[in-house]
Amino acid sequence: MSSNLAIKLRSGTQQAHTxxxxxxxxxxxxxxxxxxxxFAKFLSNLxxxxxxxxxxxxSHLEHPVISAVYFPELNRQSSLEKDxxxxxxxxxxxxxxxxxxxxxxxxxxxxxxxxxxxxxLGHAYTRYMGDLSGGQMLQKVAQSALKLSGYEGTFFYNxxxxxxxxxxxxxxxxxLNELAVDDITAERIVVEANNAFGFNLQxxxxxxxxxxxxxxxxxxxxxxx
Numbered sequence: 487m488s489s490n491l492a493i494k495l496r497s498g499t500q501q502a503h504t505x506x507x508x509x510x511x512x513x514x515x516x517x518x519x520x521x522x523x524x525f526a527k528f529l530s531n532l533x534x535x536x537x538x539x540x541x542x543x544x545s546h547l548e549h550p551v552i553s554a555v556y557f558p559e560l561n562r563q564s565s566l567e568k569d570x571x572x573x574x575x576x577x578x579x580x581x582x583x584x585x586x587x588x589x590x591x592x593x594x595x596x597x598x599x600x601x602x603x604x605x606x607l608g609h610a611y612t613r614y615m616g617d618l619s620g621g622q623m624l625q626k627v628a629q630s631a632l633k634l635s636g637y638e639g640t641f642f643y644n645x646x647x648x649x650x651x652x653x654x655x656x657x658x659x660x661x662l663n664e665l666a667v668d669d670i671t672a673e674r675i676v677v678e679a680n681n682a683f684g685f686n687l688q689x690x691x692x693x694x695x696x697x698x699x700x701x702x703x704x705x706x707x708x709x710x711x
Contacts (some may be wrong), residue, residue, distance in 0.1 A: 489667045492659035492677065495611050498676035502683035505629050507620075509690040510696055515624060518625050518711055520631035523698040526573035529642055530582040533566040538592045539609055542599035551671075555661045558648035560614045568641040587688035594681065604671055608678030611662065612686070617643065618651045630680040639691040 506512065511524070540561050546552040561635070572577040584592060598605040625643035627635065637644045648654045701709075 488663060489669075489672045490663050491607075491665050491667065491672050492611075492652055492662035494572055494672055494676050495608075495662065495679050499612070499679050499683060502680045504689070505688045506525065506683050506687045509687055511690040513710045514697060514701070515627060518631050520628055521697055522573075524696045524700060525628060525632065525639075525646040526569075527582075527585075527696065528689075529573070531565060531570050531585055531588040532573055532642065533563070533582070534584040534588050535569060535591055535595075535613070536562040536566060538595045538605070539613070539629055542572070542595055542603070543576045543610065544608055545599065546606070549603050551665060551667060553605065554665055555607060555610070555658065558606060559645065560610075562617070565641040569639055572639045572641075572672065583585075585689060585692050587685060587692050591682075591685035591689065594685065598678065602674070604667065605675055607662070608675045608680075611675075611684045612679045612682035615655060615658070618645065618655055620646070622651065651658070679692040 496548065507516075510552065511528075514520075540563050543552060543556055547556060574581045595606070595609060621643050625640045628640050632639065634640060
C-alpha cells in the first residue's frame with residue numbers, strides 16, 4: 487500500500503505556500519531587509535514551536551506512521567538554543583515568551599498529539615522541508631544583512647548532520663510516499679499541513695508591526711507593494 491503522501495502534500499499546500507511567501511515580513515526578508523530584533527523574535531517563536539513539535543514526535547516513536555519518517559538529524563531545538571544565546575545572552579529563557587500566534591500553534595500541536603498523532607506529519611513536513619529548501623536562502627540573506635560571522639545567529643538553518651540536502655529531501659519524500667496510510671488519513675494530514683502554513687503566516691504577520699517601527703511605514707510599503 488502506497489499513500490503517495492508527499493505528492494499529495496506538495497500539491498495540496500501550493501496555495502498556502504504562496505500565501506506564506508507573500509507576507510510582508512517575508513517579502514522584506516527575501517529582499518535582504520532584515521531587522522536584528524525582528525529576526526531574533528522570529529527565531530524565538532520558532533524555538534517554542536520546534537520544542538513542542540519535537541517533543542510530540544519523540545513521544546510517539548512507537549506509532550507506525552511517526553516512526554517511519556522520524557529522523558533525529560532534522561531536530562532544531564538545540565540549534566535554536568544556540569541562536570537564543572547569541573541574540574539574548576545566557577539568561578535568554580527569562581527574556582523570551584511565545585507570541586499569541588505561536589501559542590496557538592503550540593496548542594494545536596498538543597491537541598493533535600493527544601488525539602491523532604499521525605497529523606503531526608503535516609507540521610513536520612511543512613517546517614522541515616521548508617527549512618531544508620527556502621530556509622537555506624534565508625540563512626544566507628540573514629548572514630549578509632546582519633553581518634554575521636559563520637553560523638552565529640543562524641544555527642537554526644545549519645543542518646550539520648545532513649550534508650546533502652537534496653538527497654535527504656528525496657529520501658524523506660520517498661518515505662512519506664511509501665507510508666501505509668489510507669486516503670482519508672492522508673487527506674487529514676494535508677489539511678493539517680495547511681494549518682501549519684496558516685500558523686506560520688500568522689507568526690510572520692505579527693512581526694510586521696515591529697518591522698514597520700524599525701523601517702518606517704513608507705519604506706515597508708515600498709518593499710512589500
